[in-house]
Each structure stands twice: as structure tokens, then as C-alpha cells.
Amino acid sequence: MSRVAVIDAGGANFGSVCYALERLGATPAIVRDAAGLGDAQRIVLPGVGAAAPAMALLRERGFAEALPALRVPLLGICLGMQLLFDASEEGDVACLGLLPGRVRKLRGVPGLRVPHMGWNTLETIGASPLLDGIDAETSAYFVHGYAAPVTDDCIAACTHGERFAAMVQRGNVGGAQFHPERSSAAGARLLANFLAWEPSP
Numbered sequence: 001m002s003r004v005a006v007i008d009a010g011g012a013n014f015g016s017v018c019y020a021l022e023r024l025g026a027t028p029a030i031v032r033d034a035a036g037l038g039d040a041q042r043i044v045l046p047g048v049g050a051a052a053p054a055m056a057l058l059r060e061r062g063f064a065e066a067l068p069a070l071r072v073p074l075l076g077i078c079l080g081m082q083l084l085f086d087a088s089e090e091g092d093v094a095c096l097g098l099l100p101g102r103v104r105k106l107r108g109v110p111g112l113r114v115p116h117m118g119w120n121t122l123e124t125i126g127a128s129p130l131l132d133g134i135d136a137e138t139s140a141y142f143v144h145g146y147a148a149p150v151t152d153d154c155i156a157a158c159t160h161g162e163r164f165a166a167m168v169q170r171g172n173v174g175g176a177q178f179h180p181e182r183s184s185a186a187g188a189r190l191l192a193n194f195l196a197w198e199p200s201p
Contacts, residue, residue, distance in 0.1 A: 004028045004195070005040035009047045009080060010057045013181065017046045017077065020181040024192050034062030042072055042195065047079030051103065051146070052091025054079055067096055074098075074173050075194050081168065081175030082148055090146045098173045101149045109161040115145035116160040122178075122186075126155030128169045130193045138186045140166070140178035147177065172199040 004021055006014050006028045018028040021044070028044070031037060045067075047054055058064045067074065076084045083095045088103035095103070108114040119139045124131055134156075147164035150157050156167035158177070167190075168175045174194065180187030 003040055004042045004044060005031045005037050006044045006046065007058075007063060007080075008032045009045060009054045009063075009083070010049060013048045013078070013179065014046045016181045017044060020188065020191055021195070024188065024195060026195055032061060034066035037063075037066055037070065040072060042197075043067070043070065043074045044077065044194075045074065045080035045083065046077040047081075047083060048143075049079060050090055051079065051082060051088035051095065052093045054083060055093050055095055058083070058096070064096060068098060071172055073194065073197050073199055076173075076175035077181075078144060078177060078179055081165075081177050082144075082146060084168070084173060084175050085148055088146060099148075099151075099153050099168060099170055099175075101151050101153075103146050103148050105146050106144070106160065106164070107162060112161045114161070115143060116147075117143050120158050120160060120178075122166050123157045123159070124155065125150075125157055126169070128155045128167075128174070129197050130167065130169055130174050130190060131155055132193050133189045134186055134193075140176075140180075140183040140186050142166075142178045144177060148175075 158166035
């Protein structure tokens, strides 16, 4: 089974992500600097927290330079997915630039709480091996106050007052705004799909 590097970007969820990967037979290794990515066959960038401090840590530890140069499958989770984009208005920070677009704060509407917390329905809108076995109308668990736009790279959307990207994929780069490690069978299927994913060169 693939060696999976799980990047410690300062969030608290990388431990539960590792346990979810282990249940699927993977061998996850928490890495805290870019040198730890050397022999990784797959990379996961989880994140809980704010964009500006997370990006500062990624730059300080060499990840911001290393990740765009790698061609192995990369999966961003929650804040980790947001960091794949050009920029975030959370702290007005430049991000990794692996996907075009700017992450913006969710607008609250009457009767809907922001941050968006809890189960919500995915709307599949694109084709990707990451979606194999994940049916339209599947529910997943979200916790976030900022969201990425629905662009050509969006393969699944979600609506909480407004429509936003729930899953993205471009080349070897994928992302999930929801928490697969907390999303029951759908989350396990996404991680299993990621472990089997062989992006086109």
C-alpha cells in the first residue's frame, strides 16, 4: 500500500485523518517539513484553523515551494483544500496557487448559521475517479466559515445559503471541503478512491 505523507499544517485533525487512512490499509506518516515528502507516493494536506497562519507555517517549513513542484497525487481537506487556491480573503493571504480562484467568507442568511457546521448534501457536477461510488445526493460532514468558488475544477458542489465547491480536482490535485474522516461511508470511499487514484500525466 502507498506511503502517504500527511502534512502537519498546524491543524488538529491530522491525527484522525491518519487513523482513517490506516483503516483503509495505508501507511500514513506525519511530516512537518518539506524534506519529509521525499519518498511519498501520495500527500494529504489536512487543515483546521485560519488561512494566514497555516500558509505562514507552510512557507516556513518549505511546503509552499515544494508542493507545486511535485506530481504525486495530492488531496487537500477542509482548510487544506482552500489553501490549494490562489488566495483567501481570510487574512487576505496568497495561497499555494495550484487551483485558480479566491476563497471567500460564507455570507450568512436568515435561518442559516455561519460557520457551516454539520451534514449537508453533495451535488456531483463533474467526472473524476475521486467520485467513484459517491452517488449524487450523498451527505458529508462540514465545518467551515470560508469556501472556494464553483469553478471548472469543481467536481461536487454544496449549498449553505450560497453554492460553493465541496470537491475539486485538476490533474494530480484534489480537494474536499468536508471532513472525510468524519463523513462515514462517503468519506471512507473518498479516501479509498484517493489511495487508488492514478492521475493522468
